[in-house]
Amino acid sequence: MNVPSSRYFNQFNAIFMRIAFFSFRNYEKPFYEFGKTVCHFFSNTLNYETRNLALGAEIISCFVNDKLDARLLKVLAQSGLKLIALRCAGFNNVDLIAAKELDIQIVRVPAYSPFAVAEHAVALLLCLNRKIHKAYNRVRKNNFSIEGLTGFDLHNSKVGVIGTGKIGQAFCRIMLGFGAEVIAFDPYPNSELQKSGVQYFELEKVLSDSKIISLHLPLIESTRHIINKNSLAKMQNGVLLINTSRGGLVDTKAVIKALKSGKVGALALDVYEEEEGIFFVDHSEDMVRDDDLNRLMTFHNVLITSHQAFLTNEALFNIAQATIKSITAFQQGKELINAV
Ligand code: NAD
Numbered sequence: 001m002n003v004p005s006s007r008y009f010n011q012f013n014a015i016f017m018r019i020a021f022f023s024f025r026n027y028e029k030p031f032y033e034f035g036k037t038v039c040h041f042f043s044n045t046l047n048y049e050t051r052n053l054a055l056g057a058e059i060i061s062c063f064v065n066d067k068l069d070a071r072l073l074k075v076l077a078q079s080g081l082k083l084i085a086l087r088c089a090g091f092n093n094v095d096l097i098a099a100k101e102l103d104i105q106i107v108r109v110p111a112y113s114p115f116a117v118a119e120h121a122v123a124l125l126l127c128l129n130r131k132i133h134k135a136y137n138r139v140r141k142n143n144f145s146i147e148g149l150t151g152f153d154l155h156n157s158k159v160g161v162i163g164t165g166k167i168g169q170a171f172c173r174i175m176l177g178f179g180a181e182v183i184a185f186d187p188y189p190n191s192e193l194q195k196s197g198v199q200y201f202e203l204e205k206v207l208s209d210s211k212i213i214s215l216h217l218p219l220i221e222s223t224r225h226i227i228n229k230n231s232l233a234k235m236q237n238g239v240l241l242i243n244t245s246r247g248g249l250v251d252t253k254a255v256i257k258a259l260k261s262g263k264v265g266a267l268a269l270d271v272y273e274e275e276e277g278i279f280f281v282d283h284s285e286d287m288v289r290d291d292d293l294n295r296l297m298t299f300h301n302v303l304i305t306s307h308q309a310f311l312t313n314e315a316l317f318n319i320a321q322a323t324i325k326s327i328t329a330f331q332q333g334k335e336l337i338n339a340v
Helices: 006-016 026-031 047-054 072-076 096-101 114-130 134-142 166-177 191-196 203-209 229-234 252-261 289-295 313-331
Strands: 020-021 039-040 059-064 083-086 105-107 158-162 179-183 212-215 237-241 265-269 302-304
Touching: 020 203, 026 313, 047 072, 059 191, 059 313, 072 096, 083 134, 083 313, 096 105, 105 313, 114 166, 114 237, 114 265, 114 313, 158 166, 158 203, 166 191, 179 203, 179 265, 203 229, 252 265, 252 289, 289 302, 289 313
Parallel strands: 020 039, 020 059, 059 083, 083 105, 158 179, 158 212, 212 237, 237 265, 265 302
Antiparallel strands: none
């Protein structure tokens, strides 16, 4: 696969601006050409406590768990910050009102590979339903019993999709390929999906009729805890719930109760409400002090991945390209097509 050429970075040099990347990981390195560049690459998360690393930068590039609140933005604006280039689609971690008031522009990567995230949601679904996580551990211990590993056919199963934007759409199409009956809720139904066989209903009906529910909507104030005590009560007993979108969509304490009662039969999470400071970090030598996360990990029917749904070569390549193009356009005073 081609990686972005160093000429983008030469352009960074041509117009001197200090650029700092945060939450930058080893897996991103092949997609950026370091060369002779004025960029600084920090693996640290950016938040008010780590603000000194960003002082003097006119451009910063951030990821999902960098906390760009009003307090931090004010300090960084005073030290010259002009552009935030998010290397992700979501922007719920940025105080947009404060950024506007401080004249800080924001760009994001609206679509880098909806397939990466949709396919990961399907991987979690198949693993949980067919109990691959248990089978893997059993076989490695020479336990070849298949007792307790019964799943169900996705063919003819009713799959509810909440949010049918880019990722939801890709997920729906994969489910249609399995021969599942796909029903969906989105305030803006997609006519192409309808032609392909997806049926739209009110949220309550999607919640109550689905054997599997997958969330593919943004986290905004009105969608925070959309999965809560009341919405869980409407679901079928034993529902398989998947969240690859944003942790805040699910009320963790309510879902733990629903797991204990059997209302939720299986739960797949790639995102977690309190993931900041936990996900993306190796905590194997210390302790995770989050009681809800620790409780979730005790259930055999809960599968958690650490916000890796986007992590494919294709997605990383597209993220790097879009980020570099946005920064270059900003430096050259051109229109920012991915502005938030
Ligand atoms: P998108 O903007 O293309 O689609 C979102 C859809 O949600 C839109 O169709 C919108 O109409 C719909 N929507 C808005 N409010 C809704 C509501 N109350 N109920 C139902 N639908 C509603 O976004 P996308 O690119 O498909 O991303 C979907 C989610 O995936 C976002 O939360 C994003 O942050 C998350 N995401 C996660 C990862 C990961 O690695 N886990 C990677 C990328 C994106």
